[in-house]
Amino acid sequence: MHQDFLPAIFKPPLAIHILHVTPEELATLRAAGLLPADDRGRISRAGIETLLGRALTAEEIVVADARLEPRRQINARHYLKRLAREAGAALADRCSIRPRSPAP
Numbered sequence: 839m840h841q842d843f844l845p846a847i848f849k850p851p852l853a854i855h856i857l858h859v860t861p862e863e864l865a866t867l868r869a870a871g872l873l874p875a876d877d878r879g880r881i882s883r884a885g886i887e888t889l890l891g892r893a894l895t896a897e898e899i900v901v902a903d904a905r906l907e908p909r910r911q912i913n914a915r916h917y918l919k920r921l922a923r924e925a926g927a928a929l930a931d932r933c934s935i936r937p938r939s940p941a942p
């Protein structure tokens with residue numbers, strides 16, 4: 839695959855899986871200046887390739903991205919639950935739903 843089709847920057851979770859390091863090891867690499875990040879914490883492909891001493895392959899990026907999928911699914915379920923909870927509260931407020939009073 840042509841290198842122009844690969845992403846130029848990666849977020850830290852993806853960089854961790856590409857490099858096969860822990861978050862603490864990534865922080866150490868960044869603190870030592872071996873793996874510079876931009877002002878938003880993203881890491882360049884060039885920095886990763888320099889550290890590895892070779893070019894990244896598309897397969898490496900796809901495999902690393904697939905490792906993030908379980909966390910994405912957990913986050914999506916949490917987000918949907920939160921939206922449902924907020925929508926239910928908003929609907930109850932809008933409809934003025936109140937419990938029935940007991941019959942005399």
